[in-house]
Amino acid sequence: MRAAFIIAAKDLSQRIRDRSAILLGLVAPLGLALIFGAIIPDTAGGSFDVFLGYVDEDRGQVSRGFIEEVLPDVVAEGLATATSYADLDGALADVEAGTIHALYVFPEGLSDGVMAGQGGTVRLVGNVDQSISTQIAEAILDGYLAEVDAISIAVGAAVLNGATDPEAIIATAAGAPAAVVLADTEAASRELDIVTFFSAGMAVFFLFFTVQFGVSSLLEERFHGTLPRLLGAPISRWSILGGKALTSFVLGIVSMIVLAVATTLLIGAEWGDPAGVLILMLAGVLSALGIMAVVAVVSKTPEQAANWQSIVAVVLGLLGGTFFPLSQGPAILSLFSKLTPHAWFLQGLGDLSAGDGLAVVVTPALAMLAFFVVTVALATLLGRGKVLAP
Amino acid sequence: MNVLECAGLVKAFDDLVAVDDVGFHIAAGETYGLLGPNGAGKTTSISMIAGILESDAGTVTVGGTEITTHTTEGKAQIGYVPQDIAIYPDLSARENLRFFGKLYGLPKEQLDLRIDEVLEVIGLADRSDDRTDEYSGGMKRRLNIGIGLLHEPSLLILDEPTVGVDPQSRNAILEGVEALGHSGTAVLYTTHYMEEAERLCDRVAIIDGGKIRAEGTRRELVELVGQRDTVNLGVVGSAPRLVEALQPISEIESISAAEASVEILVEGASELLPRILDTAQQANVGISGVEVVEPNLESVFLHLTGKALRD
Numbered sequence: 001m002r003a004a005f006i007i008a009a010k011d012l013s014q015r016i017r018d019r020s021a022i023l024l025g026l027v028a029p030l031g032l033a034l035i036f037g038a039i040i041p042d043t044a045g046g047s048f049d050v051f052l053g054y055v056d057e058d059r060g061q062v063s064r065g066f067i068e069e070v071l072p073d074v075v076a077e078g079l080a081t082a083t084s085y086a087d088l089d090g091a092l093a094d095v096e097a098g099t100i101h102a103l104y105v106f107p108e109g110l111s112d113g114v115m116a117g118q119g120g121t122v123r124l125v126g127n128v129d130q131s132i133s134t135q136i137a138e139a140i141l142d143g144y145l146a147e148v149d150a151i152s153i154a155v156g157a158a159v160l161n162g163a164t165d166p167e168a169i170i171a172t173a174a175g176a177p178a179a180v181v182l183a184d185t186e187a188a189s190r191e192l193d194i195v196t197f198f199s200a201g202m203a204v205f206f207l208f209f210t211v212q213f214g215v216s217s218l219l220e221e222r223f224h225g226t227l228p229r230l231l232g233a234p235i236s237r238w239s240i241l242g243g244k245a246l247t248s249f250v251l252g253i254v255s256m257i258v259l260a261v262a263t264t265l266l267i268g269a270e271w272g273d274p275a276g277v278l279i280l281m282l283a284g285v286l287s288a289l290g291i292m293a294v295v296a297v298v299s300k301t302p303e304q305a306a307n308w309q310s311i312v313a314v315v316l317g318l319l320g321g322t323f324f325p326l327s328q329g330p331a332i333l334s335l336f337s338k339l340t341p342h343a344w345f346l347q348g349l350g351d352l353s354a355g356d357g358l359a360v361v362v363t364p365a366l367a368m369l370a371f372f373v374v375t376v377a378l379a380t381l382l383g384r385g386k387v388l389a390p
Numbered sequence: 391m392n393v394l395e396c397a398g399l400v401k402a403f404d405d406l407v408a409v410d411d412v413g414f415h416i417a418a419g420e421t422y423g424l425l426g427p428n429g430a431g432k433t434t435s436i437s438m439i440a441g442i443l444e445s446d447a448g449t450v451t452v453g454g455t456e457i458t459t460h461t462t463e464g465k466a467q468i469g470y471v472p473q474d475i476a477i478y479p480d481l482s483a484r485e486n487l488r489f490f491g492k493l494y495g496l497p498k499e500q501l502d503l504r505i506d507e508v509l510e511v512i513g514l515a516d517r518s519d520d521r522t523d524e525y526s527g528g529m530k531r532r533l534n535i536g537i538g539l540l541h542e543p544s545l546l547i548l549d550e551p552t553v554g555v556d557p558q559s560r561n562a563i564l565e566g567v568e569a570l571g572h573s574g575t576a577v578l579y580t581t582h583y584m585e586e587a588e589r590l591c592d593r594v595a596i597i598d599g600g601k602i603r604a605e606g607t608r609r610e611l612v613e614l615v616g617q618r619d620t621v622n623l624g625v626v627g628s629a630p631r632l633v634e635a636l637q638p639i640s641e642i643e644s645i646s647a648a649e650a651s652v653e654i655l656v657e658g659a660s661e662l663l664p665r666i667l668d669t670a671q672q673a674n675v676g677i678s679g680v681e682v683v684e685p686n687l688e689s690v691f692l693h694l695t696g697k698a699l700r701d
Contacts, residue, residue: 003493006489006493007493010478010481014478014480017480224476224478224479225472225476225477226476226477226478228437228440228470228472228476229470229476229490230493231441231459232440232442232465232468232470233490233493233494234462234463234465234493234494234495235462235493236460236462237459237460390437390442390443
């Protein structure tokens with residue numbers, strides 16, 4: 001055991017000295033988390049601001065329904081701010097300037113047309129640089145207009161059936177449909193906010209690059225000719241392997257913890273209950289260690305191992321949803337993502353963020369530990385007789 | 391008392407038997423040479439002796455303790471200097487020494503002392519804190535040896551330590567090995583340089599094809615060949631024709647031909663040389679040079695294996 005610590009201390013000293021571990025374990029993931037968090041809007045956590053405006057030239061039932069019933073709910077949810085404009089030209093100028101992201105224009109006579117069963121048109125003007133905000137504005141309006149369509153049809157049907165009091169019919173029809181649903185609150189609560197998502201995603205993505213330094217250093221020992229010296233020293237062979245694994249483990253866990261603290265302090269990431277996060281980190285580091293050990297075992301040179309490990313890290317990272325939330329992709333992707341520790345790690349953090357207690361990390365942690373057990377067994381099988389050959 | 395005893399060592403890689411029933415012993419203060427060409431089985435043998443490579447059969451004891459790949463006790467008595475330079479290029483000489491000293495369990499005070507001593511011995515005291523990738527080849531080679539000496543082993547194994555070394559560093563290494571022998575350290579020295587074996591080794595084993603062909607002091611080995619001399623002829627013309635022409639001379643023990651030379655093993659070369667040159671003239675083969683070599687380990691190797699001791 002003492003020899004393993006001596007070997008790990010030497011390896012860690014080398015890695016810190018050549019700055020490669022610091023670069024890949026801290027600088028790169030922190031930098032990317034900062035960049036992604038800054039340039040990609042948060043659609044899940046409510047911190048992304050949508051500035052909406054409206055011009056009500058209609059002043060009828062349809063425009064009032066939207067302005068007085070729908071928009072206040074959207075604003076209350078924290079999804080957007082809404083500004084009223086009396087002057088269309090002034091509103092369009094603000095859209096052009098980017099002061100507001102999207103503008104609803106309710107034309108004169110809209111409500112009359114709808115109530116007459118003839119339909120009508122609501123104009124949506126979006127700023128060219130705010131496509132996501134415009135899409136959100138469109139989605140809000142679509143939901144409302146679907147409801148209006150239902151009312152319009154009901155009114156038309158009532159009139160055809162001989163009803164003579166349209167106002168009473170509209171009041172009845174408007175009371176029937178469900179309110180516009182803006183979000184799936186259950187799903188949203190299990191997703192990380194965008195800053196935390198990219199902080200955790202980059203941390204687990206680069207974890208696989210960080211841990212490779214330890215497991216691959218056995219190949220470097222052979223390359224430098226120092227492996228026979230280690231084998232000839234009065235230490236057990238397991239202590240050599242243990243030293244390398246310890247190097248990977250320490251590099252991995254330290255980089256994860258430092259990233260969690262740094263992203264919390266610098267960009268306000270919310271990783272969740274520290275105990276749960278630590279459990280997920282420990283399991284994640286072990287799973288990465290096992291996978292990279294398999295790649296190291298089947299490689300012949302340090303360069304070959306580094307190349308393969310990079311490919312594996314990138315493929316698993318993409319598949320595991322470290323660059324975009326899996327909920328945004330096709331369902332099949334979510335299924336395949338379970339073949340990666342990354343997805344389990346992010347799922348564990350997401351569940352933890354929902355505040356359901358430490359129990360929610362048990363399944364993701366066990367899944368990642370299963371990766372560790374299987375890959376270590378595989379590495380042992382594949383490396384038998386050749387890993388410690390002089 | 392013998393420091394090293396090994397017997398019946400066997401190692402095969404698939405169908406290739408690299409080491410076949412190798413065994414010898416080395417006493418304290420004795421320098422023992424394994425002399426043989428590349429691929430003879432020297433490195434495989436010492437890898438098993440150092441507990442680096444698992445043997446298929448045989449036993450090794452150092453200071454009475456059995457050595458295998460899984461034992462740790464006896465290995466502390468062995469200093470191993472691999473043929474290839476085995477140091478960490480991004481660490482300094484002092485850091486390399488400290489790391490391996492810790493692995494060998496040297497207490498801190500003793501380790502600090504030994505590091506300074508070894509750095510003096512190998513002449514790197516003034517460059518001890520420089521990264522070793524800034525060292526010359528000779529400096530790296532000296533550090534390579536210094537690491538093996540650090541823990542004051544009772545058995546030092548040196549695997550071709552002068553390969554690729556400049557003459558000055560080579561001489562320094564040979565002087566160092568001689569001094570070790572005088573200090574009581576048992577030294578196992580592998581080489582394919584006959585002169586090194588003759589200069590350093592109290593006893594020599596000639597190894598070829600994984601087998602020890604002969605073993606003894608230089609005198610004992612030379613006696614195996616008798617008082618035979620080696621005559622090397624530079625040939626202008628057909629070397630095989632000259633070999634054929636010389637066959638009838640009964641005093642000639644063996645002849646081997648290369649592209650432009652013929653090597654002849656005879657007893658009493660000076661008396662026979664005129665007759666050999668006459669025969670070459672009659673065979674219409676020109677002679678561009680003549681060299682007579684008295685018996686040495688090279689001759690012994692030629693006698694035992696039928697081939698020259700070359701790279």
